[in-house]
Amino acid sequence: MQKIVKAPAKVNLTLDVIGKRDDGFHDVEMIMTTVDLADRIQLKTLKEDQIKIDVTQGFVPTNENNLAYKAAKLLKDKFSIDKGISIFIDKKIPVSAGLAGGSTDAAAVLRGLNDIWELQLSMEELAEIGLEIGSDVPFCVHGGTAIARGRGEKLEFIPAPPPCWVVLVKPPMGVSTKDIYERLNLKELKHPDTSGMVAAIQAQDFKGICIRLENVMETVTFELHPNVKKVKEKMMQYGGDGVVMSGSGPTVFALTQNESRAVRLYNSLKGFMEQVYVVRLLGKKHG
Numbered sequence: 418m419q420k421i422v423k424a425p426a427k428v429n430l431t432l433d434v435i436g437k438r439d440d441g442f443h444d445v446e447m448i449m450t451t452v453d454l455a456d457r458i459q460l461k462t463l464k465e466d467q468i469k470i471d472v473t474q475g476f477v478p479t480n481e482n483n484l485a486y487k488a489a490k491l492l493k494d495k496f497s498i499d500k501g502i503s504i505f506i507d508k509k510i511p512v513s514a515g516l517a518g519g520s521t522d523a524a525a526v527l528r529g530l531n532d533i534w535e536l537q538l539s540m541e542e543l544a545e546i547g548l549e550i551g552s553d554v555p556f557c558v559h560g561g562t563a564i565a566r567g568r569g570e571k572l573e574f575i576p577a578p579p580p581c582w583v584v585l586v587k588p589p590m591g592v593s594t595k596d597i598y599e600r601l602n603l604k605e606l607k608h609p610d611t612s613g614m615v616a617a618i619q620a621q622d623f624k625g626i627c628i629r630l631e632n633v634m635e636t637v638t639f640e641l642h643p644n645v646k647k648v649k650e651k652m653m654q655y656g657g658d659g660v661v662m663s664g665s666g667p668t669v670f671a672l673t674q675n676e677s678r679a680v681r682l683y684n685s686l687k688g689f690m691e692q693v694y695v696v697r698l699l700g701k702k703h704g
């Protein structure tokens with residue numbers, strides 16, 4: 418049996434960190450949505466009882482450290498599945514980018530194997546299992562647009578933002594999410610207007626959304642990598658209606674509803690950055 422599952426990236430429209438918890442994680446409040454920059458995952462049942470991973474991109478592990486492997490192993494162990502699975506990841510989402518590339522692969526494997534192994538788990542049950550893999554996995558199981566709280570797993574779904582183009586730039590360095598959380602100065606954060614952003618999304622007020630794009634992690638990542646800040650400045654200068662960094666970075670994205678502006682932004686950025694993408698915002702749940 419064979420199945421292909423799409424695994425879209427997420428971006429953070431707002432990202433706020435509320436405080437540090439006793440378990441080493443932080444409580445967050447952030448608005449996440451999906452974009453049409455996606456890995457494609459092919460799942461094939463194997464006769465041998467093993468989990469086999471292949472990835473089109475060299476920097477991603479093909480052993481038990483791959484989050485897609487972890488997802489398959491968790492389901493296999495929890496439900497005593499004695500069949501094997503081959504997982505082929507056609508990697509399109511940049512790695513260590515703040516776009517939840519690994520998390521969305523894991524989430525896609527959970528959804529796909531739920532069907533292949535006929536487990537009949539609900540999306541909520543899959544999301545709960547996903548949290549054992551990473552904080553972004555529960556959102557990636559559902560997709561859509563949501564306010565995420567707690568570690569990122571307490572999800573309140575809201576309507577998709579109005580249709581628009583998303584121009585993403587991945588500067589050429591990777592960023593450690595753990596490191597960025599640890600370097601945050603929680604006392605000096607300028608908190609995003611999360612409720613204002615939710616209201617703007619509900620009102621489909623594109624301008625209102627653009628002016629409220631905000632991420633408390635920018636200060637830390639910009640200090641470590643001043644080039645990322647320069648990329649953001651250039652994107653604003655080249656005509657992005659709203660520009661912000663996603664997750665812990667270093668990817669910076671711009672929103673615009675104007676196609677020719679999106680193309681102009683892409684062409685200007687392509688002159689000096691290798692990884693530039695123009696995609697549509699998705700914002701709708703999977704399935």
Ligand SMILES: C[C@](O)(CO)[C@H](O)COP(=O)(O)OP(=O)(O)OC[C@H]1O[C@@H](n2ccc(N)nc2=O)[C@H](O)[C@@H]1O
Nearest residue numbers: 441442443445551552553554568569594595598664665
């Ligand atoms: C920055 C975001 O991408 C925003 O969407 C997420 O909060 C990060 O989610 P993620 O990459 O799935 O993170 P995890 O793999 O769960 O955790 C990686 C590390 O980030 C830190 N971490 C993560 C999530 C969270 N709510 N608090 C944290 O402090 C912890 O040090 C943890 O060891």
Ligand SMILES: Nc1ncnc2c1ncn2[C@@H]1O[C@H](COP(=O)(O)OP(=O)(O)OP(=O)(O)O)[C@@H](O)[C@H]1O
Nearest residue numbers: 483484512513514515516517518519522553594664
């Ligand atoms: N399927 C996978 N795809 C990409 N990276 C993976 C995968 N599995 C494990 N990894 C490892 O996870 C690390 C983070 O990669 P990922 O692309 O998920 O980061 P990210 O986009 O910054 O995530 P987030 O936004 O959730 O913090 C990398 O070191 C990578 O080697």
